Amino acid sequence: MNLFQLRAFDAVAREGSFTRAAARLFISQPAVTGHVKMLEEHYQITLLRRTARRVELTQEGIQLAAITRAMFGLVEEAQALLESNRQLLTGRLEVAADGPHRVMPMIASLRARYPGVVVNLRLGNAQETLAALLSEHADVAVMTEVEPRKGLRLQEMPPSQICALVPQGHSLAGKRIDINQLDQQIMVLREPSSITRRTFDKACEQAGVQPRVLLELDSREAVTEAVAADLGIGIVSSVELSHDPRVIAVPIVGEGLTNRHMIGCLERRSESRLIAAFMALDGRVDSA
Structure with missing residues (x-):
């Protein structure tokens, strides 16, 4: 062979x-x-x-x-073990994430500490990111609202807050919005499979709030453009805010309006030096 x-x-x-x-x-x-x-x-x-x-x-x-994934995965772990006494960590790390906003600062922090590391980043939705980790197409993953399961090590990161996105000059700009104020408001939202959308829909259901969703979009960038065009109020996670002068994010007050974020790896690979180095990152990013 x-x-x-x-x-x-x-x-x-x-x-x-x-x-x-x-x-x-x-x-x-x-x-x-x-x-x-x-x-x-x-x-x-x-x-x-x-x-x-x-x-x-x-x-x-x-x-x-x-x-072959299992076989060469063990080879890579053996190589990492043999190189563990090197002053500067080297190697290649496969990272998957369900969005760029959390993971990019983490990669920057990793590269600052270990400039010899090569990072390959895969971006996808929440389901694709978890699947990449479980199939060993990724060494580590940054994920949202993942349930614990056998063989998976999860480490909590700071949660994010669901915010309303309104145009500059909107009557709600600069205020804290009670979720009840969104009842019958015209809204432009992500597709129903979006985690941010699912969290918002569940909170609205619990509060008995029924927004008027007149436009569904498949990206946060499209939501920003729709809000800037004054087509309705949008919803965005506090970790996904962009510095766009046309729109402003406003915190929403209500139950169930936060998302949990985790760094994950396979339990049996958690002692790999590269994986452990990434798992040790704090994962905090500015949400302003």
């Missing part, structure tokens, strides 16, 4: 691309392609389906990828 071929396959399976796999391994794309091709030809098996836009794993490829 050729470990170079398995390493090339594992990189393609993790990255979903021959180009990104080559960058991960610091070799040429033709070399990666050649290694995978020889592996498939030697064992007379198809591991990958190549299309014009993406690379997909076959059923056999999925089974092999589960093995």
